[in-house]
Amino acid sequence: MSNNIEEQSSQSETTNKITLHNVSVNINEVSILKNISFETVPGKLTVIIGPVGAGKSSVLLSILNELPVSGGYVNTNGKLIYASQTAWIFKGTVRDNILFGREFDSARYREVIRVAALTKDLQLFEDNDQTMVDDRGTSLSGGQRARISLAR
Numbered sequence: 001m002s003n004n005i006e007e008q009s010s011q012s013e014t015t016n017k018i019t020l021h022n023v024s025v026n027i028n029e030v031s032i033l034k035n036i037s038f039e040t041v042p043g044k045l046t047v048i049i050g051p052v053g054a055g056k057s058s059v060l061l062s063i064l065n066e067l068p069v070s071g072g073y074v075n076t077n078g079k080l081i082y083a084s085q086t087a088w089i090f091k092g093t094v095r096d097n098i099l100f101g102r103e104f105d106s107a108r109y110r111e112v113i114r115v116a117a118l119t120k121d122l123q124l125f126e127d128n129d130q131t132m133v134d135d136r137g138t139s140l141s142g143g144q145r146a147r148i149s150l151a152r
Contacts (some may be wrong), residue, residue: 001059005010005099007061011017015042015077015078016042016077016079017039017040017041017042017074017076017077017078018036018039018046018063018074018077018080019039019040019074019075019076020036020037020039020059020062020063020072020077021036021037021073021074021075022035022036022037022072022073023035023036023037023059023071023072023073023074024036024069024070024071024072025058025062025068025069025070025071026070029065032055032058032060032061032067032130033055033058033062035071035072036055036059036062037072046118048060048139052083052123060082062074062135063080063102063129064082065074074117081147082105083150084149085144087137087142087145087146087148087149087150088137088145089133089135089136089137089140089145089149090133090135091132091133091134091150092132092133093124093129093130093131093132093133094122094128094130094131094133094148095109095129096099097132097149097152098113098129098148098151098152100152112151113151114141115151116147116148116151118144118147118148118151121144121147140146
């Protein structure tokens with residue numbers, strides 16, 4: 001375990017959770033995180049709050065193995081999905097942006113639309129989910145871009 005990250009996922013393990021134990025991150029001898037510990041509870045919302053520069057994004061990047069952990073450990077069980085706070089859209093239909101190359105599954109798609117709160121947006125679009133958007137999503141509001149990215 002050269003980078004102090006332990007990834008665990010097995011078919012017998014059905015508990016999806018993330019554990020950080022005394023996680024420290026140093027970049028160029030500067031302490032970015034120091035002794036951060038927490039464990040998510042499956043089925044419960046976990047929120048990381050703090051002022052600008054407190055290390056919220058660094059905690060997430062540590063979980064994603066994008067920052068080197070210099071002390072402690074990170075355990076992940078199950079699947080991780082990261083939705084960036086910066087929504088991005090590519091040129092194509094709204095449906096194309098949501099499916100992102102995956103096969104269309106009607107039941108799953110309807111559920112994703114519901115969970116991402118896109119139902120009303122799709123009703124407002126001229127061609128529902130077949131509405132074309134440009135690569136910057138300029139025809140969409142910021143909230144619509146965020147909900148489409150979340151649905152992806």
